[in-house]
Amino acid sequence: MVIKRPNRVTISNVAQAAGVSISTVSNVINGKTAAMSEETLARIQAAMLELNYHPSSVARGLAMQRTATLGLILTEIETPLFLQAVTPIEREARRAGYSLLLMNARNEADEREAVRLLQEKQVDGLMVVSTSDPRQNDHLHKIQAEGIPVALINRADLSAEFDQVNWDNAQGVTLVVEHLVRLGHRRIAILTGPSDRRSTQERLQGYRLGLAQNGIALRETLIHSGDYTAAAEAWRQSTLDLLALPEPPTAIIASDDIVAAVIIRAIQETGRKVPAEIAVVGIDDQPFSQYLGLSTVQLPVAEAGRQAIQLLFQRITSLSANAQHILLPCPLIIRDTCGAKKAG
Amino acid sequence: MVIKRPNRVTISNVAQAAGVSISTVSNVINGKTAAMSEETLARIQAAMLELNYHPSSVARGLAMQRTATLGLILTEIETPLFLQAVTPIEREARRAGYSLLLMNARNEADEREAVRLLQEKQVDGLMVVSTSDPRQNDHLHKIQAEGIPVALINRADLSAEFDQVNWDNAQGVTLVVEHLVRLGHRRIAILTGPSDRRSTQERLQGYRLGLAQNGIALRETLIHSGDYTAAAEAWRQSTLDLLALPEPPTAIIASDDIVAAVIIRAIQETGRKVPAEIAVVGIDDQPFSQYLGLSTVQLPVAEAGRQAIQLLFQRITSLSANAQHILLPCPLIIRDTCGAKKAG
DNA sequence: TTGAAAGCGTTACCAG
DNA sequence: CTGGTAACGCTTTCAA
Numbered sequence: 048m049v050i051k052r053p054n055r056v057t058i059s060n061v062a063q064a065a066g067v068s069i070s071t072v073s074n075v076i077n078g079k080t081a082a083m084s085e086e087t088l089a090r091i092q093a094a095m096l097e098l099n100y101h102p103s104s105v106a107r108g109l110a111m112q113r114t115a116t117l118g119l120i121l122t123e124i125e126t127p128l129f130l131q132a133v134t135p136i137e138r139e140a141r142r143a144g145y146s147l148l149l150m151n152a153r154n155e156a157d158e159r160e161a162v163r164l165l166q167e168k169q170v171d172g173l174m175v176v177s178t179s180d181p182r183q184n185d186h187l188h189k190i191q192a193e194g195i196p197v198a199l200i201n202r203a204d205l206s207a208e209f210d211q212v213n214w215d216n217a218q219g220v221t222l223v224v225e226h227l228v229r230l231g232h233r234r235i236a237i238l239t240g241p242s243d244r245r246s247t248q249e250r251l252q253g254y255r256l257g258l259a260q261n262g263i264a265l266r267e268t269l270i271h272s273g274d275y276t277a278a279a280e281a282w283r284q285s286t287l288d289l290l291a292l293p294e295p296p297t298a299i300i301a302s303d304d305i306v307a308a309v310i311i312r313a314i315q316e317t318g319r320k321v322p323a324e325i326a327v328v329g330i331d332d333q334p335f336s337q338y339l340g341l342s343t344v345q346l347p348v349a350e351a352g353r354q355a356i357q358l359l360f361q362r363i364t365s366l367s368a369n370a371q372h373i374l375l376p377c378p379l380i381i382r383d384t385c386g387a388k389k390a391g
Numbered sequence: 392m393v394i395k396r397p398n399r400v401t402i403s404n405v406a407q408a409a410g411v412s413i414s415t416v417s418n419v420i421n422g423k424t425a426a427m428s429e430e431t432l433a434r435i436q437a438a439m440l441e442l443n444y445h446p447s448s449v450a451r452g453l454a455m456q457r458t459a460t461l462g463l464i465l466t467e468i469e470t471p472l473f474l475q476a477v478t479p480i481e482r483e484a485r486r487a488g489y490s491l492l493l494m495n496a497r498n499e500a501d502e503r504e505a506v507r508l509l510q511e512k513q514v515d516g517l518m519v520v521s522t523s524d525p526r527q528n529d530h531l532h533k534i535q536a537e538g539i540p541v542a543l544i545n546r547a548d549l550s551a552e553f554d555q556v557n558w559d560n561a562q563g564v565t566l567v568v569e570h571l572v573r574l575g576h577r578r579i580a581i582l583t584g585p586s587d588r589r590s591t592q593e594r595l596q597g598y599r600l601g602l603a604q605n606g607i608a609l610r611e612t613l614i615h616s617g618d619y620t621a622a623a624e625a626w627r628q629s630t631l632d633l634l635a636l637p638e639p640p641t642a643i644i645a646s647d648d649i650v651a652a653v654i655i656r657a658i659q660e661t662g663r664k665v666p667a668e669i670a671v672v673g674i675d676d677q678p679f680s681q682y683l684g685l686s687t688v689q690l691p692v693a694e695a696g697r698q699a700i701q702l703l704f705q706r707i708t709s710l711s712a713n714a715q716h717i718l719l720p721c722p723l724i725i726r727d728t729c730g731a732k733k734a735g
Numbered sequence: 736t737t738g739a740a741a742g743c744g745t746t747a748c749c750a751g
Numbered sequence: 752c753t754g755g756t757a758a759c760g761c762t763t764t765c766a767a
Contacts, residue, residue: 055456099537101507101510101511102511103453103511103513104511104512104513105449105452105453105458105512105513106453108449109447109449109450109453112399114449116492116512119493124477124478124481125475125478127471127474127678130468130471130474131469133468133493134468134469134495137468137493137494137495138495141494141495146492146494146508146512147492147493147494148460148490148491148492148493149463149477149481149491149492149493150481150485150490150491151478151481151482151485163445164490166445167445167446167447167448168448168449168460168490169447169448169449193443279681279682304679305678305679305682308679308682308683309682312682312683312684333679334471334649335648335649335652335677335679337623338623338649338652338653338656339652339656340656
């Protein structure tokens with residue numbers, strides 16, 4: 048189990064072994080094999096195999112000033128939701144011959160450091176997947192100004208500087224409200240996340256719009272705003288409070304699927320049935336949701352990742368193109384807990 | 392929104408601007424600033440700032456033959472469970488000054504290619520987080536033999552070649568059985584994954600051991616083996632079948648937490664109560680499980696990641712050390728669905 | 736078609 | 752303490 052650190056086999060070793068020049072080997076590596084005698088090609092390939100040669104991306108990167116590496120910064124890597132973007136991004140990157148340097152950015156300082164590191168690593172491009180916490184963007188402007196294009200996912204930067212893909216939180220909630228109204232609900236409650244989050248504001252906006260479009264007056268008592276990260280107990284209590292209202296809601300929209308699960312438990316705890324007596328709709332469409340039969344708003348995170356990396360590729364090949372903004376719709380996934388299946 | 396590709400600011404530009412030699416600037420970059428006049432140091436730092444200089448990791452990597460980059464290969468990146476390893480790995484890597492190159496390996500061919508790419512990128516070390524599908528390891532042996540140490544997480548390679556961290560699936564299930572027996576259960580069913588998976592075999596082994604230790608005869612009718620990836624319908628049906636038995640189980644162990652959620656729904660569907668009439672225990676401890684009050688076996692994935700990267704660091708600094716195998720215990724997380732809280 | 740040599744941006748060694 | 756300079760492994764003109 049001793050690991051030696053053998054001397055690296057280099058292109059010149061191969062050249063020597065094959066009795067050709069370095070440039071010729073280089074051409075083989077880069078597939079410029081069109082105008083080459085079959086025999087030399089074979090000889091070189093044999094030598095590479097024989098010596099177990101692996102070209103060095105590092106040396107190549109230095110020579111070409113291009114690393115074939117992309118940076119991916121995630122804020123809150125632990126949120127399974129945002130990880131959904133990683134799969135398609137990794138796939139597309141690899142397909143296009145790029146590798147992915149992954150960095151987590153728990154906070155602003157972290158993010159700045161990540162950007163600096165990625166710049167030193169000379170990535171060819173950078174993607175940032177954000178939670179909807181407000182953050183500064185000056186470091187992103189700077190790295191882009193220095194030649195490394197940046198694509199944003201879910202950061203909703205208002206400037207036109209960056210390629211970016213977002214999803215339409217407001218529209219998603221409006222969809223839910225409309226669906227619930229169509230099912231006959233008039234008293235629709237909503238539990239939202241921290242009010243300084245963009246996503247919270249957008250969702251409330253969508254909620255209001257949905258009600259307004261259906262001529263339903265807004266009742267402040269039906270809006271509970273709280274902290275996502277609060278213990279489940281807070282959500283449970285919010286639910287019980289809502290149920291104790293003189294005119295309790297007949298439907299509840301949760302700030303995410305986990306909250307929805309907690310709400311459902313709390314409802315069942317009081318002996319009420321979901322969805323027969325109260326409908327519940329989540330937001331997220333997490334992997335477990337389909338197994339719980341949870342109706343929910345799907346956030347197209349994977350699709351956003353896919354489109355973002357495409358934007359980035361375009362930008363890498365054409366640095367001076369205009370930045371594009373893509374806004375993805377959020378589909379409503381109808382399962383059991385909204386009651387549509389029975390009602391239908 | 393035009394991005395220029397400016398000429399790179401190099402160490403020699405800085406040297407020139409500061410009126411010193413390249414080596415001196417290099418020393419500053421590398422913190423070898425002890426024996427240097429305050430004034431030159433200040434001048435150099437000013438120049439770096441002024442020119443907005445960023446050292447090139449690529450050039451440094453070439454010169455030092457060390458990239459400060461680690462490879463991380465995930466099999467099935469989409470499984471939230473295994474992603475739990477990424478957070479601590481990324482944190483520890485960054486703390487130690489390393490970056491992380493992430494690759495997904497959907498299958499063997501993919502994995503081989505990933506290893507090859509990482510070798511070309513000249514990573515200083517490599518971690519592989521596996522599902523428990525059986526896989527070949529020859530490519531891992533090879534890259535390690537060429538000087539890039541490899542640490543395995545959940546691959547349970549039997550050879551002594553690799554540093555590796557695993558968790559004890561068998562022990563986890565034995566723990567569950569013992570706990571259930573202590574609560575008075577004698578007819579304990581188990582739903583397992585595909586029988587060719589190592590984890591399935593280990594869990595069944597733990598199940599048998601748990602029963603044996605308590606003098607309970609094994610009933611084949613209480614063991615349902617199936618495909619994880621099957622539709623929820625299959626699990627639901629398995630559950631209903633179990634309940635329809637002349638002597639139905641009073642407790643069910645699920646192959647993972649999502650399956651447990653489905654089982655619980657199926658049970659409730661028949662009008663039975665969990666855990667009052669039937670106890671259910673999952674395996675995984677997924678993020679949502681605590682919100683469902685699901686009792687479950689925790690798989691210490693994050694801890695495994697943490698320990699694996701430490702092993703890798705040790706090995707990087709001392710290539711010829713003996714490979715270490717770490718086997719982590721799986722704690723039983725007692726929440727609501729096993730009935731312990733009421734019974735207690 | 737193939738070969739020689741000049742970079743690419745750093746580090747590290749060896750003189751002064 | 753600082754400065755020259757030879758690597759590091761590859762790409763890319765430019766000649767032959």
